[in-house]
Amino acid sequence: MLTDEEKREIDVEVAKYHRKSAAGPEALKIVQGYRGWISDESLKDVARYLDMTDDELDAVATCYNFIFRKPVGRHIVVICDSVSCWIMGYEQILRHIEQRLGIQMGQTTGDGRFTLLPGACLGACDKAPVMMVDDDLHIELDPGKVDDILDRYQ
């Protein structure tokens, strides 16, 4: 069941478009914002609300990189692995984070604190290497700086 709050926010998105189904990606993001990820049940709830079949909406959900169809940690770490960041030291940053968190790309820490994901160019190539943690962009990374940043996300 969608909560009243979720429905209210989805309605705001629906009003922007000429068809209800157009709000699909935004509706999924809203529900994901409250529940962390999109379970089969959440998907069904959103699909019904937008007069879509589960399959129609799942096709949309699985197209986009930042709709999560599996559980994720409290914080999402996205390391930019595109060309400028790669030139400027992406591999070193990745190795450092994997070691520090004890997980590999695509995994979630045992305490459910972090999920580590690859990210396509984050559009901050002049400040490479960069990563995002949740909604925040972090630039000009080095291993020491990465440690300080991760400490801030409990």
Next chain:
Amino acid sequence: MTSAPMEKPLTKNIRPGEEPLDITEYERAGGYQALRKALQMSPAQIQQMVADSNLKGRGGAGFPTGKKWSFVPMGDKARRPKFVAVNADEMEPGTFKDRLLLEGDPNLVVESAIITSYAIEADAAYIFIRWAYKLAAQRATKAIAQAYEKGYLGRNILGSPYSLEMYVHTSAGRYLCGEEDGLLNALEGKRAIPRTKPPHAVIVGLWGKPTAVNNVETLANVPYIVSNGAEAFKALSHTDEGGTKLYGISGRVKRTGIWELPMGTTLGEIFHEYAGGMLDGYKFRGLLPGGASTSFLLEDHFDARMDFSSMDKTGSRLGTGTIIVLDDKTCPVAMVHNLEQFFARESCGWCTPCREGLPWVRNLLEAIEQGQGTPEDLGILQEHTWLLGLGHTFCALAPGAVMPLEGALKYFREDFENHIRQQRCPWR
């Protein structure tokens, strides 16, 4: 002799590291005067002015903007509603120019979109901002809300008969959202896959209605053109392609960043004068002039002008105009592997050459980089630059993807051969 400071239609209000102008400061700096002037003109006059200015699309393709708009059905018989979609889905690796405009002068982006919408008689406009640009989306949302308060959006704009609604859409991340039709599918809430052309979006676009899709930087030139005229805009350029251009550079150079310079500034000037050359201890080997979907160029090309037609002559493309530099301590094979990994991952899988070809290319490059390449691999890679080239795939993703591969095979062939001969990467 001191010359007058260069006019900067795109970045004149941008103060790096500071908050952007709010709408009142923007008005005080001359903002929204262009819209007032535009509303006194007919849409046809604005379209003509933009056509005369030689403004070409800054998203990478370089299609003349005025010509694109001229295909939109106009007048009472046109199917409604009509739409404008501002393409702010900046996700081309190595590209960070539209972020500067969106974060640095959101009111300019909004005013540009309103004038463009008026020029094609659109009923609604969407600014499609990629999910990662959180600050940009916040600022654009605020600029739109303030424009409504001031009467620049909504019913009867500034007392004119023209009405327009504007929305921000942020999506959930996929490279093909930046492709014109992928963007429209994404806006409709579908998978971000391309569509069959023709018909083109200007005739059959969003929900089947006429839609102009234009890049942020492209549209940000429109207020200047309307205020100052096509001739003044053309005069800003070094070549016959009008205006200024946001040029950027990343990699191991002394100064990375974005500069607004006359269109047609040479590669060498951007590299030496603005980027300050290579960082100490690094030597220049090559560069991609405009994002991941462009081919490599060498020092021999430094006299080439960075406009669409001059870059085409080099065998590369202007693309987005944001340069990525390859240095001597970075392996060119590994760099191309990184690029193809991106394209293989972002392929939508709709057409076979792209879905099957890009992972194959990536796997061959990975094998070569890891010391398991064979001499035949180079022939297979070369063949793929044709198999995945323009005209052989459903959209421009794969043809863009093989551009840096083609350039690398041409200019860094010896490095590929060394990997295969030594059965290892000489850089590792």
